Amino acid sequence: MESSSWPDHLPSDRRRAIDELVKGRDLTLKLRDLVHNNNNNNNNTNAAISSLNQDLVLNILKSFTNCLSILKRSYGESDEVSQVPTDPTHFTWDADVAVKSEDSEGSSKTTPTIKDRRGCYKRRKCSDSITNETSTLTDDGHAWRKYGQKVILNAKYPRNYFRCTHKHDQGCQATKQVQQIEENPPLYRSIYYGHHTCKNLLKASQFLLDSTSKDQSSMISFGNVPIADKQNHPFFSSFSSSVKQEYRDELPPSDHHNDPSSSSDHHYLLSPHDDQLTTLLSSDHGEVISGGNSSSSSLDMEVMAVESVNFDDDILQYVF
DNA sequence: CGCATTTGACCCAG
DNA sequence: CTGGGTCAAATGCG
Known part of the structure:
Protein backbone atom coordinates (compact mmCIF):
# COMPACT_ATOMS: atom_id res chain seq x y z
CA MET A 1 0.00 0.00 0.00
CA GLU A 2 2.54 2.43 -0.93
CA SER A 3 1.04 5.76 -1.55
CA SER A 4 1.48 7.25 -4.90
CA SER A 5 -0.05 9.83 -7.08
CA TRP A 6 -3.26 9.51 -8.86
CA PRO A 7 -3.23 8.02 -12.28
CA ASP A 8 -4.58 10.34 -14.91
CA HIS A 9 -7.23 8.03 -16.06
CA LEU A 10 -9.16 7.59 -12.94
CA PRO A 11 -12.55 6.05 -13.20
CA SER A 12 -15.25 8.63 -12.75
CA ASP A 13 -16.46 7.01 -9.61
CA ARG A 14 -13.11 7.36 -8.22
CA ARG A 15 -12.95 10.97 -9.13
CA ARG A 16 -16.21 11.54 -7.43
CA ALA A 17 -14.86 9.81 -4.45
CA ILE A 18 -11.95 12.15 -4.46
CA ASP A 19 -14.24 15.11 -4.64
CA GLU A 20 -16.11 13.87 -1.67
CA LEU A 21 -12.95 13.40 0.22
CA VAL A 22 -11.84 16.87 -0.60
CA LYS A 23 -15.13 18.26 0.54
CA GLY A 24 -14.87 16.35 3.70
CA ARG A 25 -11.48 17.70 4.28
CA ASP A 26 -12.54 21.27 3.75
CA LEU A 27 -15.45 20.89 6.05
CA THR A 28 -13.23 19.39 8.60
CA LEU A 29 -10.99 22.37 8.39
CA LYS A 30 -13.90 24.68 8.89
CA LEU A 31 -14.93 22.74 11.85
CA ARG A 32 -11.51 22.95 13.20
CA ASP A 33 -11.49 26.71 12.85
CA LEU A 34 -14.83 26.94 14.42
CA VAL A 35 -13.82 24.90 17.33
CA HIS A 36 -10.72 26.89 17.58
CA ASN A 37 -12.53 30.17 17.70
CA ASN A 38 -14.84 28.78 20.20
CA ASN A 39 -11.95 27.79 22.24
CA ASN A 40 -10.44 31.20 21.95
CA ASN A 41 -13.52 32.83 23.23
CA ASN A 42 -13.15 30.45 25.97
CA ASN A 43 -16.59 31.13 27.27
CA ASN A 44 -18.69 28.17 27.51
CA THR A 45 -19.86 27.31 24.09
CA ASN A 46 -23.13 28.75 23.14
CA ALA A 47 -25.83 26.83 21.47
CA ALA A 48 -25.40 28.43 18.10
CA ILE A 49 -21.91 27.25 17.79
CA SER A 50 -22.79 23.83 18.96
CA SER A 51 -25.44 23.55 16.38
CA LEU A 52 -23.12 24.78 13.71
CA ASN A 53 -20.68 22.19 14.76
CA GLN A 54 -23.29 19.57 14.38
CA ASP A 55 -24.13 20.73 10.91
CA LEU A 56 -20.59 20.69 9.83
CA VAL A 57 -20.03 17.36 11.31
CA LEU A 58 -23.03 15.94 9.58
CA ASN A 59 -21.81 17.28 6.30
CA ILE A 60 -18.49 15.73 6.86
CA LEU A 61 -20.08 12.49 7.67
CA LYS A 62 -22.16 12.67 4.55
CA SER A 63 -19.21 13.39 2.35
CA PHE A 64 -17.18 10.59 3.66
CA THR A 65 -20.04 8.20 3.63
CA ASN A 66 -20.81 9.04 0.04
CA CYS A 67 -17.27 8.54 -0.84
CA LEU A 68 -17.12 5.22 0.79
CA SER A 69 -20.20 3.90 -0.83
CA ILE A 70 -18.96 5.02 -4.18
CA LEU A 71 -15.73 3.30 -3.69
CA LYS A 72 -17.35 0.22 -2.38
CA ARG A 73 -19.69 0.05 -5.27
CA SER A 74 -17.06 0.39 -7.86
CA TYR A 75 -14.46 -1.71 -6.25
CA GLY A 76 -16.49 -4.22 -4.43
CA GLU A 77 -14.50 -5.73 -1.68
CA SER A 78 -11.29 -4.58 -3.08
CA ASP A 79 -9.11 -2.96 -0.57
CA GLU A 80 -7.18 -1.08 -3.07
CA VAL A 81 -9.02 2.09 -2.44
CA SER A 82 -5.94 3.53 -1.13
CA GLN A 83 -4.66 5.80 -3.73
CA VAL A 84 -5.11 9.38 -2.94
CA PRO A 85 -3.39 12.46 -4.12
CA THR A 86 -0.05 12.61 -2.62
CA ASP A 87 0.40 14.94 0.20
CA PRO A 88 3.02 15.29 2.75
CA THR A 89 0.55 13.80 5.04
CA HIS A 90 -2.17 11.37 4.55
CA PHE A 91 -4.00 8.73 6.36
CA THR A 92 -5.09 5.37 5.28
CA TRP A 93 -7.89 3.70 7.05
CA ASP A 94 -7.73 0.04 6.67
CA ALA A 95 -10.74 -1.46 8.24
CA ASP A 96 -9.62 -4.68 6.89
CA VAL A 97 -10.75 -8.14 7.35
CA ALA A 98 -11.99 -8.93 10.73
CA VAL A 99 -9.41 -9.45 13.28
CA LYS A 100 -9.08 -13.07 13.54
CA SER A 101 -7.80 -12.88 17.03
CA GLU A 102 -8.27 -10.18 19.48
CA ASP A 103 -4.78 -10.21 20.63
CA SER A 104 -1.51 -11.71 20.09
CA GLU A 105 -0.82 -13.15 23.38
CA GLY A 106 -3.81 -15.19 24.07
CA SER A 107 -4.63 -18.32 22.31
CA SER A 108 -1.57 -18.77 20.31
CA LYS A 109 0.21 -20.76 22.86
CA THR A 110 -1.23 -24.06 23.67
CA THR A 111 1.56 -24.82 26.00
CA PRO A 112 3.52 -22.20 27.71
CA THR A 113 5.90 -24.91 28.60
CA ILE A 114 9.08 -23.20 29.42
CA LYS A 115 9.20 -20.12 31.54
CA ASP A 116 10.63 -18.29 28.63
CA ARG A 117 7.69 -17.58 26.43
CA ARG A 118 9.50 -15.35 24.03
CA GLY A 119 7.93 -14.97 20.72
CA CYS A 120 4.70 -16.49 21.83
CA TYR A 121 2.26 -14.49 19.85
CA LYS A 122 0.01 -14.69 16.94
CA ARG A 123 1.18 -12.89 13.94
CA ARG A 124 -0.95 -9.98 13.03
CA LYS A 125 -2.90 -10.48 9.93
CA CYS A 126 -3.69 -7.05 8.71
CA SER A 127 -6.43 -6.30 11.12
CA ASP A 128 -7.86 -2.86 11.57
CA SER A 129 -5.16 -0.43 10.91
CA TYR A 161 7.15 -1.23 17.46
CA PHE A 162 5.07 0.42 20.12
CA ARG A 163 2.33 -0.68 22.37
CA CYS A 164 0.11 1.31 24.62
CA THR A 165 1.70 2.06 27.92
CA HIS A 166 -1.49 0.94 29.56
CA LYS A 167 -1.44 -2.45 28.02
CA HIS A 168 -0.90 -4.08 31.34
CA ASP A 169 -2.70 -1.89 33.77
CA GLN A 170 -5.70 -1.38 31.56
CA GLY A 171 -5.41 -4.09 29.04
CA CYS A 172 -5.23 -1.68 26.18
CA GLN A 173 -4.37 -3.54 23.02
CA ALA A 174 -3.41 -0.65 20.81
CA THR A 175 -0.11 -0.94 19.05
CA LYS A 176 1.63 0.93 16.36
CA GLN A 177 4.61 0.74 14.11
CA VAL A 178 6.68 3.70 13.11
CA GLN A 179 9.18 3.71 10.36
CA GLN A 180 11.03 6.37 8.53
CA ILE A 181 10.59 5.82 4.86
CA GLU A 182 12.35 8.77 3.38
CA GLU A 183 15.11 10.97 4.44
CA ASN A 184 15.38 14.05 2.47
CA PRO A 185 12.11 15.39 2.98
CA PRO A 186 11.79 13.23 6.01
CA LEU A 187 8.79 11.04 5.81
CA TYR A 188 7.55 8.75 8.51
CA ARG A 189 4.95 6.10 8.32
CA SER A 190 2.98 5.16 11.35
CA ILE A 191 0.67 2.23 11.28
CA TYR A 192 -1.80 1.88 14.09
CA TYR A 193 -3.34 -1.39 15.05
CA GLY A 194 -5.99 -2.13 17.53
CA HIS A 195 -7.94 0.32 19.55
CA HIS A 196 -7.28 2.14 22.71
CA THR A 197 -9.36 0.92 25.54
CA CYS A 198 -7.43 2.86 28.07
CA LYS A 199 -8.66 6.07 29.53
CA ASN A 200 -6.06 8.23 28.10
CA LEU A 201 -7.68 10.23 25.43
CA LEU A 202 -7.52 13.60 26.94
CA LYS A 203 -4.68 14.77 24.91
CA ALA A 204 -6.18 14.12 21.59
CA SER A 205 -9.42 15.82 22.30
CA GLN A 206 -7.87 18.65 24.08
CA PHE A 207 -5.65 19.16 21.21
CA LEU A 208 -8.57 19.30 18.93
CA LEU A 209 -9.85 22.23 20.81
CA ASP A 210 -6.89 24.41 20.23
CA SER A 211 -5.20 22.76 17.41
CA THR A 212 -4.74 25.70 15.17
CA SER A 213 -2.73 27.62 17.56
CA LYS A 214 -0.50 24.78 18.25
CA ASP A 215 0.20 23.67 14.81
CA GLN A 216 3.81 22.85 14.51
CA SER A 217 4.30 22.72 18.15
CA SER A 218 2.06 19.80 18.15
CA MET A 219 4.61 17.81 16.41
CA ILE A 220 6.72 15.66 18.49
CA SER A 221 9.73 17.61 19.12
CA PHE A 222 13.04 16.04 19.41
CA GLY A 223 14.43 18.90 21.25
CA ASN A 224 13.81 21.16 18.34
CA VAL A 225 16.34 19.32 16.41
CA PRO A 226 15.43 17.69 13.20
CA ILE A 227 15.28 14.05 13.74
CA ALA A 228 17.68 13.33 11.02
CA ASP A 229 20.31 15.41 12.64
CA LYS A 230 19.96 14.21 16.05
CA GLN A 231 20.23 10.59 16.14
CA ASN A 232 23.10 8.36 15.86
CA HIS A 233 20.70 5.84 14.73
CA PRO A 234 19.17 6.55 11.45
CA PHE A 235 15.92 7.19 13.01
CA PHE A 236 15.14 5.84 16.28
CA SER A 237 17.47 6.72 18.96
CA SER A 238 16.16 10.17 18.93
CA PHE A 239 12.70 9.01 18.52
CA SER A 240 12.95 6.85 21.51
CA SER A 241 14.09 9.72 23.54
CA SER A 242 10.84 11.32 22.81
CA VAL A 243 9.03 8.20 23.57
CA LYS A 244 10.59 8.25 26.85
CA GLN A 245 8.67 11.27 27.84
CA GLU A 246 5.69 9.30 26.92
CA TYR A 247 5.42 9.71 23.31
CA ARG A 248 1.81 10.25 22.73
CA ASP A 249 -0.15 9.62 19.71
CA GLU A 250 -3.69 9.47 18.71
CA LEU A 251 -4.99 6.19 17.69
CA PRO A 252 -7.96 4.69 16.16
CA PRO A 253 -10.97 4.89 18.34
CA SER A 254 -11.63 2.16 20.66
CA ASP A 255 -15.22 1.46 20.00
CA HIS A 256 -15.98 1.24 16.43
CA HIS A 257 -15.03 -2.34 16.19
CA ASN A 258 -17.65 -3.23 18.64
CA ASP A 259 -19.95 -3.24 15.77
CA PRO A 260 -19.59 -6.67 14.34
CA SER A 261 -21.55 -5.68 11.32
CA SER A 262 -19.18 -3.02 10.35
CA SER A 263 -18.28 -4.04 6.92
CA SER A 264 -14.94 -5.46 6.47
CA ASP A 265 -12.58 -5.21 3.60
CA HIS A 266 -12.56 -1.52 3.44
CA HIS A 267 -9.48 0.32 2.89
CA TYR A 268 -10.09 3.93 3.51
CA LEU A 269 -7.85 6.77 2.89
CA LEU A 270 -8.04 10.41 3.52
CA SER A 271 -5.76 12.95 2.15
CA PRO A 272 -5.76 16.15 3.99
CA HIS A 273 -3.91 18.86 2.31
CA ASP A 274 -1.16 20.32 4.26
CA ASP A 275 -0.75 18.89 7.60
CA GLN A 276 -3.98 20.17 8.76
CA LEU A 277 -5.67 16.97 9.45
CA THR A 278 -2.55 15.66 10.87
CA THR A 279 -2.49 18.56 13.13
CA LEU A 280 -6.04 17.96 13.96
CA LEU A 281 -5.17 14.54 15.07
CA SER A 282 -2.13 15.39 16.94
CA SER A 283 -1.74 16.60 20.35
CA ASP A 284 1.15 17.41 22.37
CA HIS A 285 0.12 18.46 25.67
CA GLY A 286 1.72 17.77 28.33
CA GLU A 287 1.70 16.15 31.39
CA VAL A 288 2.36 12.58 31.36
CA ILE A 289 -0.08 10.30 32.84
CA SER A 290 2.42 7.64 33.17
CA GLY A 291 3.33 5.84 36.20
CA GLY A 292 0.64 3.33 36.09
CA ASN A 293 -2.01 5.12 37.96
CA SER A 294 -3.70 6.87 35.26
CA SER A 295 -7.16 7.68 36.03
CA SER A 296 -7.38 11.26 35.37
CA SER A 297 -10.83 12.52 35.71
CA SER A 298 -11.12 15.66 33.72
CA LEU A 299 -9.78 13.64 30.96
CA ASP A 300 -12.87 11.72 30.15
CA MET A 301 -15.01 14.76 30.26
CA GLU A 302 -13.17 16.29 27.42
CA VAL A 303 -13.32 13.18 25.45
CA MET A 304 -17.00 12.97 25.94
CA ALA A 305 -17.40 16.45 24.66
CA VAL A 306 -15.67 15.58 21.50
CA GLU A 307 -17.27 12.25 21.04
CA SER A 308 -20.71 13.39 21.85
CA VAL A 309 -21.50 13.82 18.23
CA ASN A 310 -22.79 10.47 17.28
CA PHE A 311 -20.90 9.16 14.37
CA ASP A 312 -21.67 5.86 12.96
CA ASP A 313 -19.04 5.96 10.39
CA ASP A 314 -15.72 4.45 11.03
CA ILE A 315 -13.82 7.21 9.46
CA LEU A 316 -15.29 9.95 11.46
CA GLN A 317 -14.87 8.02 14.55
CA TYR A 318 -11.30 7.76 13.69
CA VAL A 319 -11.02 11.37 13.03
CA PHE A 320 -12.67 12.36 16.20
C1' DC B 1 14.47 1.78 42.81
C1' DG B 2 11.14 1.82 39.32
C1' DC B 3 10.16 2.36 34.77
C1' DA B 4 11.42 2.73 29.85
C1' DT B 5 14.43 1.30 26.12
C1' DT B 6 17.52 -1.87 23.82
C1' DT B 7 18.35 -5.96 21.68
C1' DG B 8 18.73 -10.75 20.67
C1' DA B 9 15.84 -14.76 20.83
C1' DC B 10 11.77 -16.90 19.62
C1' DC B 11 7.75 -18.09 16.92
C1' DC B 12 4.58 -17.92 13.07
C1' DA B 13 2.73 -16.85 8.42
C1' DG B 14 3.68 -16.95 3.85
C1' DC C 1 13.17 -21.17 4.92
C1' DT C 2 12.82 -16.34 5.56
C1' DG C 3 10.98 -12.08 7.10
C1' DG C 4 8.41 -9.88 10.38
C1' DG C 5 6.12 -9.30 15.04
C1' DT C 6 6.62 -10.00 19.90
C1' DC C 7 8.81 -11.24 24.22
C1' DA C 8 11.70 -10.50 27.99
C1' DA C 9 16.43 -10.15 30.05
C1' DA C 10 19.74 -6.73 30.26
C1' DT C 11 20.70 -2.13 30.50
C1' DG C 12 20.02 2.79 31.11
C1' DC C 13 18.09 6.78 33.13
C1' DG C 14 15.79 9.95 36.33
Missing part, protein backbone atom coordinates in the same frame (compact mmCIF):
# COMPACT_ATOMS: atom_id res chain seq x y z
CA ILE A 130 -4.58 3.17 10.14
CA THR A 131 -1.61 4.26 8.18
CA ASN A 132 -0.40 7.74 8.63
CA GLU A 133 2.45 9.22 6.70
CA THR A 134 3.81 12.50 7.82
CA SER A 135 6.83 14.59 7.30
CA THR A 136 7.08 14.95 10.99
CA LEU A 137 6.33 12.66 13.79
CA THR A 138 3.13 13.75 15.32
CA ASP A 139 2.18 13.46 18.85
CA ASP A 140 -1.36 12.55 19.45
CA GLY A 141 -2.35 12.02 22.96
CA HIS A 142 -1.53 8.48 23.84
CA ALA A 143 1.28 7.08 25.79
CA TRP A 144 3.36 4.59 23.90
CA ARG A 145 6.01 2.25 24.96
CA LYS A 146 8.48 0.84 22.57
CA TYR A 147 8.79 -2.90 22.65
CA GLY A 148 10.80 -3.70 19.61
CA GLN A 149 12.74 -2.57 16.64
CA LYS A 150 13.35 -4.49 13.51
CA VAL A 151 15.39 -4.06 10.44
CA ILE A 152 13.11 -4.56 7.52
CA LEU A 153 14.20 -6.04 4.30
CA ASN A 154 14.72 -3.46 1.59
CA ALA A 155 14.00 -0.67 3.95
CA LYS A 156 16.52 1.96 4.73
CA TYR A 157 15.34 2.47 8.23
CA PRO A 158 14.36 0.11 10.97
CA ARG A 159 10.77 -0.32 11.95
CA ASN A 160 9.87 0.44 15.51
